[in-house]
Amino acid sequence: LAKVLAWHCEDSLLPNEVIVHQADFVAAQLCGGPPVGSDWNNALKLGFDVSTLEYPPWMSSGALGEVLKGRLPQVVRPGAVLGQIDSALVERYGLPSSCQVLGGTTDSIAAFIASGATSIGEAVTSLGSTLAIK
Incomplete structure (x- = not known):
């Protein structure tokens, strides 16, 4: 924006x-x-x-x-x-x-979905266009 x-x-x-x-x-x-x-x-x-x-x-x-x-x-x-x-x-x-x-979605959200994380406490770090922690 x-x-x-x-x-x-x-x-x-x-x-x-x-x-x-x-x-x-x-x-x-x-x-x-x-x-x-x-x-x-x-x-x-x-x-x-x-x-x-x-x-x-x-x-x-x-x-x-x-x-x-x-x-x-x-x-x-x-x-x-x-x-x-x-x-x-x-x-x-x-x-x-x-x-x-x-x-679609953003690269970090797609990485989170692809990781298979489904439970509270699970996390994913995605290094793409930025470093994202989900």
């Missing part, structure tokens, strides 16, 4: 510019259209509150609200269907036409 605001202060965002994470951009390319949504783990980086499943009210008021209005991604649960894979990609790569694009 801070980086988006810094960009806006350097050179105002254009009216058609929206905010997407890398995963959102890739999903949009796979679906062959504009960005559909962002999973709530990635949306945390933009201030999304997973305890209420919404952006906090302070983000939609005042000057900040004006900058962010219509730019924040719709948030979906990880694993939610975002759409079907684009027909051109189906044809080009021989993918099944039933192939769906799903909302």
Whole structure:
């Protein structure tokens, strides 16, 4: 969120510019259209509150609200269907036409899920783009 605001202060965002994470951009390319949504783990980086499943009210008021209005991604649960894979990609790569694009998650959350930790007291340290302890 801070980086988006810094960009806006350097050179105002254009009216058609929206905010997407890398995963959102890739999903949009796979679906062959504009960005559909962002999973709530990635949306945390933009201030999304997973305890209420919404952006906090302070983000939609005042000057900040004006900058962010219509730019924040719709948030979906990880694993939610975002759409079907684009027909051109189906044809080009021989993918099944039933192939769906799903909302993802961050690397550290994916590492935690893959670890199989299921009990209180179990922990995972994930070294990826950052060091995360889950």
